[in-house]
Amino acid sequence: MKKKALIFGVTGQDGSYLAELLIKKNYIVHGVKRRSSSINTGRVDHIYQDPHIKKRKFILHYGDITDSLSVTRLINYIKPNEVYNLAAQSHVQVSFESPEYTANADAIGALRILEAIRFNKLEKKTKFYQAGTSELFGLNEKIPQNERTQFHPASPYGVAKLYAHWITINYRQAYNMFACNGILFNHESPRRGETFVTQKIIQAMCRIKLNKQKTLYLGNLYSKRDWGHAKDFVNAMWLIMQLKKPDDFVIATGKQTTVKNFVNIVAKHLGIKLKWKGSGIKEKALDENGRVIVACDKAYYRPLEVNNLLGDARKARKILKWKPKTNLNNLISEMIEIEMSKISF
């Protein structure tokens, strides 16, 4: 019998890569999409359109993790072997503006799925993966951060994900469920949402290169992130779910870069020479002709910033035998190549 997986958040960056991975591994993949006024399946349409993938291997359902009835109904109908909860309001800055919705989706959403598994008496059959985040470490700047590092979330998003992290452990301990947390550091790809900083930088710099945009406006240039490739990270999710015993894992590359350095690497790839001057909100980067290519805008600063994230994934390397395949340079060049091909069209 083929294994059945259910992915909440299948239309997102990670959901789309995970669906591809599981189909390759011969799973029947059920994905949950939410109703929206415009089409939101752009990241998974190619799976449907692939003539080698039979329609019955990839099935989309409407549902929403803020809607207990839809969650419970889907779990009862599909009776999946593995549930991946990737659905979330995943933007940290947006969480300051929609904190209640973020808590409902990102914290209680996880509870709804866990409770639906229990309510349908599937504790023995259905494994659960929760998409945790390095944002849990937040203001704890002791690096590198691993599974034993103290959490100190610094946004409504981080706090909501803290609840999801602990309720996953609680259901594991109280009901003996196979429920795991991946504590994933930032991961990007050509499918990354356009308002996250890596994709925003790449899209803008490509457009600047082609004279379609003048300036890129950013917030904090000095926050440090541990950026990997989403494809590598969804592989870690699957490995976590194949263990004999449920457990929690930090997934990270172990290499750190500032936002400013990310801009510099992208500029170098595109052959744009940048000269930085000024400081604070007045800091900017000019090109050889003295044009302002990068400037700061206070709209992109957060009420509270997470400055320093660097992961220590030794546990995953040892137990899961996981390690990232793509380095930052190759990630950036892949993102630029795809972006350039879209603009040229």
Ligand code: NAP
């Ligand atoms: P993403 O691209 O923003 O995707 C989020 C997915 O959740 C989308 O499919 C979205 O649907 C769906 N969603 C949002 N609200 C929902 C709701 N109420 N009901 C059902 N679905 C809903 O995020 P991602 O980068 O793939 O990340 C996947 C998960 O990992 C998220 O939980 C995120 O918080 C977490 N995470 C991400 C990173 C990272 O660096 N990427 C790191 C650590 C943890 P629409 O397409 O309709 O918007």
Ligand code: G4F
């Ligand atoms: O790309 P970001 O918005 O990602 P952030 O806040 O690190 O969150 C992402 O990674 C988390 C894992 O650590 C996930 F849980 C979460 O779901 C999401 O995927 O911002 C990265 C950094 C921040 O320090 C931000 O302040 O870039 C800084 N930044 C500077 N200028 C900017 C901008 N971020 C955005 N989005 N837009 C800017 O203009």
